[in-house]
Amino acid sequence: MKRRAALVSIALAPVVWGARGAHADEADFDKAMRSFLAGAKPIESRVTLRIEPLVDNGNSVPVTVAVDHPMAADLHIREIALFNEKNPQPDIAVFQLTPMNGRAEVVTRIRLAGTQRVAAIARASDGQCYLRTLDVIVTTAACVEMD
């Protein structure tokens, strides 16, 4: 019976965490991406998302997003958005690009409160969206909160 109790408590653990909830959960992550996509169906191609797979310090994690796409006046990448699965908020940043950029590439540094998925979505001027997700292991989480 002891073992059974342990299993039940494991099964309930995510619910309890969810209820305590300053963390974004998978639903928030998906919701944020759906909201950005606004009905568009993303293709999993063209986007390169570079983050070290094993991060020592979640307070400042270098991120590079590059999209293999023309940057011509009539067809270019208009937006690149970054999302995370488990920080208190799923949004990281939205970058707005123009043909003046010449290349669809951005670099920034982000906070990651623990091991999680990060997603980059690029939206082209023709409305097509491109998606890439990446699993990142974080050994020391960003102190975005203290409970």
Added chain:
Amino acid sequence: MAAAIISLPAAIRRGDIVTVRALIQHPMETGYRRDAGGILLPRDLIRRFTCHVIEGDARMLAFSAELHAAIAANPLIAFSLKADRDCVLEFQWSGDNGFVHRESRSVRFLA
């Protein structure tokens, strides 16, 4: 007053696609952290970054960003720019508590 560092390549040839790096001193306080006494530290974020290209009387938005709490303190934003005209780049960061910081740089070409 915040300190900001803009970096551009020292030598730019006309037509090059160059990387512009914009770094600014700012805590990017998330609004989720508490101090040692348990008091919630108020949110203090840079929310928006813009880079305009100024060419004569024309002022064109070349690149911009909306930032959230998941951007690390002292935000770094790097992006590309096609250097095909003599121009001035005008950078602006704005955010909570009326935060605004501006910088500008001329794009100079090799002779």
